[in-house]
Amino acid sequence: MSGVETYLDEHFGAALEDLKAFCRIPSVSTDPAHADGITKAAAFVAERLARAGFTNVEQLATGGHPAVFGEIITDPKLPTFLVYGHYDVQPPDPFDKWKTPPFEPDERDGRLYARGVSDDKGPLLIPILVAEAYVRAEGRLPVNLKVLIEGEEESGSPHFEGTLQTYRDRLGCDLVISADGAMWRPDRPSMTVASRGLVAFEVTVTGASKDLHSGRHGGSAPNPISALSKLIASLHGEDGRVAIEGYLDGTSPPDARIIAAIEAADFDANAYYREIGSPKPDPIETGRELLIRQWLEPTLEFNGISGGYQGKGTKTVIPTTASVKITCRLIVGQKPDHVVDVVTRHLEARLPAGFALDVHRHGPGSEAFFIDPDLPALKVAEEVLGELLGQPPLRVAMGATIPIGASFRKHLGTEAFFFSFSTSDEDYHAPNEFFRLANFRLGLTAWAKLLRRLAEAM
Amino acid sequence: MSGVETYLDEHFGAALEDLKAFCRIPSVSTDPAHADGITKAAAFVAERLARAGFTNVEQLATGGHPAVFGEIITDPKLPTFLVYGHYDVQPPDPFDKWKTPPFEPDERDGRLYARGVSDDKGPLLIPILVAEAYVRAEGRLPVNLKVLIEGEEESGSPHFEGTLQTYRDRLGCDLVISADGAMWRPDRPSMTVASRGLVAFEVTVTGASKDLHSGRHGGSAPNPISALSKLIASLHGEDGRVAIEGYLDGTSPPDARIIAAIEAADFDANAYYREIGSPKPDPIETGRELLIRQWLEPTLEFNGISGGYQGKGTKTVIPTTASVKITCRLIVGQKPDHVVDVVTRHLEARLPAGFALDVHRHGPGSEAFFIDPDLPALKVAEEVLGELLGQPPLRVAMGATIPIGASFRKHLGTEAFFFSFSTSDEDYHAPNEFFRLANFRLGLTAWAKLLRRLAEAM
Numbered sequence: 001m002s003g004v005e006t007y008l009d010e011h012f013g014a015a016l017e018d019l020k021a022f023c024r025i026p027s028v029s030t031d032p033a034h035a036d037g038i039t040k041a042a043a044f045v046a047e048r049l050a051r052a053g054f055t056n057v058e059q060l061a062t063g064g065h066p067a068v069f070g071e072i073i074t075d076p077k078l079p080t081f082l083v084y085g086h087y088d089v090q091p092p093d094p095f096d097k098w099k100t101p102p103f104e105p106d107e108r109d110g111r112l113y114a115r116g117v118s119d120d121k122g123p124l125l126i127p128i129l130v131a132e133a134y135v136r137a138e139g140r141l142p143v144n145l146k147v148l149i150e151g152e153e154e155s156g157s158p159h160f161e162g163t164l165q166t167y168r169d170r171l172g173c174d175l176v177i178s179a180d181g182a183m184w185r186p187d188r189p190s191m192t193v194a195s196r197g198l199v200a201f202e203v204t205v206t207g208a209s210k211d212l213h214s215g216r217h218g219g220s221a222p223n224p225i226s227a228l229s230k231l232i233a234s235l236h237g238e239d240g241r242v243a244i245e246g247y248l249d250g251t252s253p254p255d256a257r258i259i260a261a262i263e264a265a266d267f268d269a270n271a272y273y274r275e276i277g278s279p280k281p282d283p284i285e286t287g288r289e290l291l292i293r294q295w296l297e298p299t300l301e302f303n304g305i306s307g308g309y310q311g312k313g314t315k316t317v318i319p320t321t322a323s324v325k326i327t328c329r330l331i332v333g334q335k336p337d338h339v340v341d342v343v344t345r346h347l348e349a350r351l352p353a354g355f356a357l358d359v360h361r362h363g364p365g366s367e368a369f370f371i372d373p374d375l376p377a378l379k380v381a382e383e384v385l386g387e388l389l390g391q392p393p394l395r396v397a398m399g400a401t402i403p404i405g406a407s408f409r410k411h412l413g414t415e416a417f418f419f420s421f422s423t424s425d426e427d428y429h430a431p432n433e434f435f436r437l438a439n440f441r442l443g444l445t446a447w448a449k450l451l452r453r454l455a456e457a458m
Numbered sequence: 459m460s461g462v463e464t465y466l467d468e469h470f471g472a473a474l475e476d477l478k479a480f481c482r483i484p485s486v487s488t489d490p491a492h493a494d495g496i497t498k499a500a501a502f503v504a505e506r507l508a509r510a511g512f513t514n515v516e517q518l519a520t521g522g523h524p525a526v527f528g529e530i531i532t533d534p535k536l537p538t539f540l541v542y543g544h545y546d547v548q549p550p551d552p553f554d555k556w557k558t559p560p561f562e563p564d565e566r567d568g569r570l571y572a573r574g575v576s577d578d579k580g581p582l583l584i585p586i587l588v589a590e591a592y593v594r595a596e597g598r599l600p601v602n603l604k605v606l607i608e609g610e611e612e613s614g615s616p617h618f619e620g621t622l623q624t625y626r627d628r629l630g631c632d633l634v635i636s637a638d639g640a641m642w643r644p645d646r647p648s649m650t651v652a653s654r655g656l657v658a659f660e661v662t663v664t665g666a667s668k669d670l671h672s673g674r675h676g677g678s679a680p681n682p683i684s685a686l687s688k689l690i691a692s693l694h695g696e697d698g699r700v701a702i703e704g705y706l707d708g709t710s711p712p713d714a715r716i717i718a719a720i721e722a723a724d725f726d727a728n729a730y731y732r733e734i735g736s737p738k739p740d741p742i743e744t745g746r747e748l749l750i751r752q753w754l755e756p757t758l759e760f761n762g763i764s765g766g767y768q769g770k771g772t773k774t775v776i777p778t779t780a781s782v783k784i785t786c787r788l789i790v791g792q793k794p795d796h797v798v799d800v801v802t803r804h805l806e807a808r809l810p811a812g813f814a815l816d817v818h819r820h821g822p823g824s825e826a827f828f829i830d831p832d833l834p835a836l837k838v839a840e841e842v843l844g845e846l847l848g849q850p851p852l853r854v855a856m857g858a859t860i861p862i863g864a865s866f867r868k869h870l871g872t873e874a875f876f877f878s879f880s881t882s883d884e885d886y887h888a889p890n891e892f893f894r895l896a897n898f899r900l901g902l903t904a905w906a907k908l909l910r911r912l913a914e915a916m
Contacts, residue, residue, distance in 0.1 A: 030771035091773055094669070155771055182674075196673065200772040209735025211552070213887035215654065215858025216640075218757035218787050219698075220748045222736050225760035225782065226694060233691035236684060240677075273812075277667025278680050281812030293677035301672040302683035303775050308762035309783060313488035313613055314658040314820040315549055316785050316858075317761050317887050324683065325767060327774050329676050354731075354739030362772040400673025400774075429671035429775050 007137035008129065008444045015129050015444070016112070016437070018048065020105040022087075022121045023114035029065055029088035029155045038065045038151055041087040045149050046070070048125075052132035054147065060167055062159040065151030069170065072131055073144045079458040080144035081451070082173040084404050084416070085124025085180055086153035089116030090429050097431035111434040119428035122435040123420045124149055124179045126443040130451065133444075142455035146173055153180065156200050156363035157403055164411035174458065175377050176408045177450075181418030182398070186425060186436070189385045189393035192418045193373065194258060196298070197330030198401035199339050199365030203347060204323035205231065206356040212318040222354035224322040225307045231347050232324055235300055239283040242300045242328075246342040250333035254296040257373065258397050262291045265394060275425070295397035299329040300343070329399060336365030366403030371417050378417050380457050384449045388442065398424075419450060465595035466587070466902045473587050474570070476506065477898070478563040480545075480579045481572035487523055487546035487613045496523045496609055499545040503607050504528070506583075510590035512605065518625055520617040523609030527628065530589055531602045537916040538602035539909070540631040542862050542874070543582025543638055544611035547574030548887050555889035569892040577886035578638045580893040581878045582607055584901040585637055588909065591902075600913035604631055611638065614658055614821035615861055622869035632916065633835050634866045635908075639876030640856070644883060644894070647843045647851035650876045651831060652716060654756070655788030656859035657797050657823030661805060662781035663689065664814040670776040680812035682780040683765045689805050689815075690782055693758055697741040700758045700786075704800040708791035712754040715831065716855050720749045723852060733883070753855035757787040758801070787857060794823030824861030829875055836875050838915050842907045846900065856882075877908060 008015075027041035028034035042059050045068040050057045054070030065088065073080075092102035092115045100106035102115035112122070127147070134141045148171060150160055164171065184190040207222035237243035267287030273280045284290050293299075307322025309315035328339050344359045351357050371378060373395075386392040408416045421443030427433045466473075485499035486492035500517050503526040507515045512528030523546065531538075550560035550573045558564035560573035570580070585605070592599045606629060608618055622629065642648040665680035695701035725745030731738045742748050751757075765780025767773035786797050802817045809815050829836060831853075844850040866874045879901030885891045 030773060031769050090775075091767070091769055093767075093769070097668075154774075198673070198774075200774075202772075207736050210555075210885065211888040212734060213858060214757075214759040214761055214785055215656070215787055216752070216856065216882055217734065218759045218785075218857055219751035219755055220730070220742060220857075221734055222739050223759055225763045226690070229687040229760075229763075230691040230694075232684070233688040236688075272678070276670060276675065276679055278665050279812050281680050282810060284678060290678045294674070297677055299672075299676035301676045301681055301776055302687070302766065303672055303773055304766035304768055304777070305683045305687075305763055305780060306765075306768055308760065309549070309551075310762055310764055310768075311489050311549055311551070314660075314783055314785065315488060315761055315887070316612075316656075316658075317548075318759055319762070322763060325772060327672055327676075327772065329673055352740060354737050398674065399676055399678075400671060424674055427668070429773070430669035 003137040004130070004133045004448045005445060007133040008448065012441060019112065019117065019122055019125055019440070022125060023105040023117050024103055026103045027088050027116065027151065028091050029152050031091055038088065042066045042068055042151055045087050048128060049147060052128050053135040054131070060163060062163045064159040067148055067150040067163050069146070069148055071146040072135070072141050074141045075144070078144050078455065080146065080173045081454065082146045082148060082171060082176045083127045084176055084178045085149045086120050086151065087124070087149050088151045088154050089119070090154050094431060099432055110437050112437060113432055113434045115433055117435040118422040118426035118433055120153070120180045120422070122440055123422050123443065126421060126440070127179055127447050130444060130447040133448065142452050146171065156198065156365065158363035160404070161364070161407050161411065164407055168411055171412055173412065173414055176414055176416035178402060178404060178416055178418045179420055181402055181420035182422040182424040183420070184394065184396045184398070184424055186423045189389045189391065190396045191378065191382055191385070191393045192398050193395045194370035194397040195368065195402045195405065196399055197334060197336065197366045197368040198327060198403065199330065199336035200327045200362040201340055202323055202325050202360045202362065204321055204358040204360065206321045207318070207354065208320055211320055214316045214318045217318055221318050223318050224355060225319065227352055227355045228307065228322040228324060231350055232302065234350055235346070240281065242298060244342050244346045247298065247339065249338060250335060251331055252333055254292070258296060261395050262288055262295065265291065267291050294399040296331060298331050298334060301327055303327055329401065330368050332368045332370060335367065366401060367406050369402065369405035371405065372415060375415055375417065376457060377454060380453050381417060381419055381450060384446055384453055388446055388449070419447070421446070461595035462591045462906045463903060465591040466906065469591070470899060473902070477570065477575065477580055477583055480583060481563040481575050482561055484561045485546050485574065485609070486549050487610050489549055496546065500524050500526055500609055503545050506586060507605060510586050511593040512589070518621060520621045522617040525606055525608040525621050527604070527606055529602070529604040530593070530599050532599045533602070536602050536913065538604060538631040539912065540604045540606060540629060540634045541585045542634055542636045543607045544578050544609065545582070545607050546609045546612050548577070548612050552889060557890055568895050570895060571890055571892045573891055576880040576884035576891055576893040578611070578880070580898055581880045581901065582637045584879060584898070585905050588902060588905040591906065600910050604629065614656065614823065616821035618862070619822070619865050619869065622865055626869055629870055631870065631872055634872055634874035636860060636862060636874055636876045637878055639860055639878035640880040640882040641878070642852065642854045642856070642882055644881045647847045647849065648854045649836065649840055649843070649851045650856050651853045652828035652855040653826065653860045653863065654857055655792060655794065655824045655826040656785060656861065657788065657794035658785045658820040659798055660781055660783050660818045660820065662779055662816040662818065664779045665776070665812065666778055669778055672774045672776045675776055679776050681776050682813060683777065685810055685813045686765065686780040686782060689808055690760065692808055693804070698739065700756060702800050702804045705756065705797065707796060708793060709789055710791055712750070716754060719853050720746055720753065723749065725749050752857040754789060756789050756792060759785055761785055787859065788826050790826045790828060793825065824859060825864050827860065827863035829863065830873060833873055833875065834915060835912060838911050839875060839877055839908060842904055842911060846904055846907070877905070879904070
């Protein structure tokens with residue numbers, strides 16, 4: 001083992017304690033009730049960077065939650081890499097489904113359970129610990145490293161583009177490496193080369209101006225739950241695909257290389273439905289079809305619906321409003337603004353008399369992303385993973401969104417790739433999120449190797 | 459003025475204080491969090507009955523919230539009337555829409571504002587105060603009076619039939635007079651001669667066994683909000699009517715006398731939609747058509763819908779379940795059990811693969827009710843109202859449900875009619891419920907007159 005690797009191995013216990021301390025902070029960005037957790041998590045990152053040997057550590061004002069910056073400039077002649085991650089986490093509800101409390105990290109069966117441990121606190125801590133190990137064990141990092149950890153990724157990163165624009169000089173680099181992202185499967189190393197975009201909004205339908213008794217008024221008063229149901233039922237066809245005029249404007253047929261990767265993956269659809277605990281829906285026949293839908297087709301998913309009486313038992317009311325939270329995953333060529341426009345037009349055209357419609361956007365959204373397949377750093381990363389895991393990684397797309405790829409290209413003019421040790425089955429947007437401790441260890445070794453190899457290659 | 463009327467007039471201030479004290483008790487029957495309010499309200503009624511001179515006052519065990527009984531037996535040879543009312547109230551939410559807190563009665567503009575003041579605390583207090591006035595001012599009531607005040611009306615009266623069965627001997631009477639119910643319009647006296655039945659249930663659709671990330675799984679995992687929307691969108695046709703096979707089984711064409719009353723009413727549909735604060739829906743053209751839908755057609759209304767993320771902002775989740783609370787208003791001939799069966803069959807037949815369906819019933823429900831149009835007591839009541847108000851009351855149906863009519867007929871073998879001084883515009887299932895103080899006063903006078911006339915007529 002090299003000095004760095006020995007250091008990392010000897011300090012693994014302390015690294016794990018760092019991760020647990022980080023996970024105890026409830027940094028939920030989407031809910032103002034957790035403002036204090038955001039403040040504490042940003043301070044934690046800044047303090048940890050400083051302790052690891054980073055300089056110019058600062059909480060950058062963004063207009064929203066702060067982003068945390070730090071850098072180690074070993075030698076201006078060496079290549080400079082910018083590491084991206086996010087310290088904010090998903091809301092933990094439903095609370096009652098957690099086996100142990102979401103913000104009390106619990107180690108069991110070789111896993112650490114906590115909200116945010118896999119997305120993205122564990123993965124983002126790895127490069128910081130590796131940089132520290134280089135400084136302590138070898139006296140210097142083989143590259144220049146900058147770190148940018150934002151606090152609004154789980155809220156759609158509404159201020160991220162502005163942040164890149166404002167601080168573009170300070171963030172200048174040769175390449176961005178994202179510690180966010182996820183290995184596709186626990187049993188097969190993978191490199192993510194494309195991800196879907198995202199746009200989020202909420203649709204509210206209003207009927208009468210006050211709640212009405214459903215006995216006296218039933219049959220004559222407009223029921224917004226009824227209107228909303230009919231409206232949103234019209235958004236998908238029988239095959240489960242989005243059925244909105246203009247939704248695919250700007251898109252092209254899928255990349256043949258990704259289709260080839262899907263065919264190579266030989267994905268088992270039945271195993272997938274067993275894993276998520278549901279019978280197989282009718283329109284999806286094969287693993288190939290399933291992956292095409294997840295990776296290469298846009299979606300419109302309902303994330304929450306609400307209206308009228310929410311308590312126990314029954315209440316004979318016709319409510320004034322009903323609303324649904326929607327996120328659309330976008331493929332290459334779809335513009336978030338245009339997608340919201342065509343959805344709004346679709347709903348407006350079908351809104352029955354007696355109702356008002358409101359479409360409220362959550363953040364600017366982000367376009368889909370794909371990496372230049374010939375990027376040299378991508379090949380270096382694939383070699384590192386291949387050597388550590390004994391087989392070359394699969395190039396995969398992902399259904400989820402990592403908007404930063406497109407943003408870095410736009411504002412800094414640099415490419416970005418994903419090097420994360422989270423795995424996509426780690427329930428990171430569900431109760432009982434976990435991070436495999438073996439992957440935490442593997443990630444430390446891999447990042448150490450990656451930085452050395454990149455220094456040699458570039 | 460007779461002695462009773464003078465007494466009522468002189469003690470109106472104290473009556474109003476009684477009503478306010480009653481309204482301060484948060485007796486929400488549908489929510490277990492308010493169990494204490496139920497206990498206090500039942501005790502309040504029992505205490506007030508005893509103080510008014512009622513004997514054998516008792517809280518009857520029902521298997522749910524207690525019903526309160528009391529009686530004044532003036533002379534076994536006189537006719538005996540049983541007064542019905544309910545001390546429980548609707549849930550007060552949404553709290554933020556109340557101008558003054560729901561359980562802090564506020565007097566303004568000749569109205570008393572509080573949850574439950576119109577439905578049914580004010581109207582049920584009237585006959586108790588009138589009985590007290592007879593006892594105090596004239597030494598005796600001109601009739602025998604029994605009182606039965608239940609505590610589960612706003613939860614669908616799940617134990618009411620059992621209560622009538624258990625206590626049928628004690629409840630024996632010549633006629634039931636309900637203090638629950640409502641005048642149809644503030645500007646026109648009316649007698650309710652029919653009401654729709656009710657059955658309540660909740661439909662839950664389940665997809666995967668855990669919450670899923672809507673990016674990774676979007677497009678392949680079953681979304682229960684989507685399935686539920688499509689299912690419930692299929693329950694109504696384009697004209698807003700229920701479109702379920704077998705829904706009208708057992709029904710007959712509407713009673714021509716009620717249609718005639720509707721035509722006499724000359725109801726203004728545009729004024730109705732102005733009042734509830736919504737544009738007119740397309741399928742309803744005229745006031746006649748509107749009243750036919752409210753009074754003579756069954757409904758299926760959505761009272762609440764819920765699923766997935768309910769907080770602020772956005773959460774990229776595909777939830778495991780989505781559910782909707784439903785109440786159906788029934789017309790004469792529709793059986794609650796059959797209605798739930800045909801709705802369940804309709805939904806099951808349309809449930810897509812990938813989902814599970816659960817239909818959870820809230821209580822037994824109740825059939826529609828209509829009063830024998832030739833009931834002599836009905837004519838007496840109409841005369842009393844006509845004399846006090848200067849014009850004969852209109853005979854009307856009501857869209858809402860007063861299940862007790864059918865229940866009393868079934869278990870005690872007695873007819874029931876409605877003599878309530880609540881008015882249907884008093885927002886009794888909405889924020890800012892109120893009771894007109896002029897009608898509280900009028901109700902006292904009218905009940906005093908009614909009891910004397912019934913004693914003479916029967």
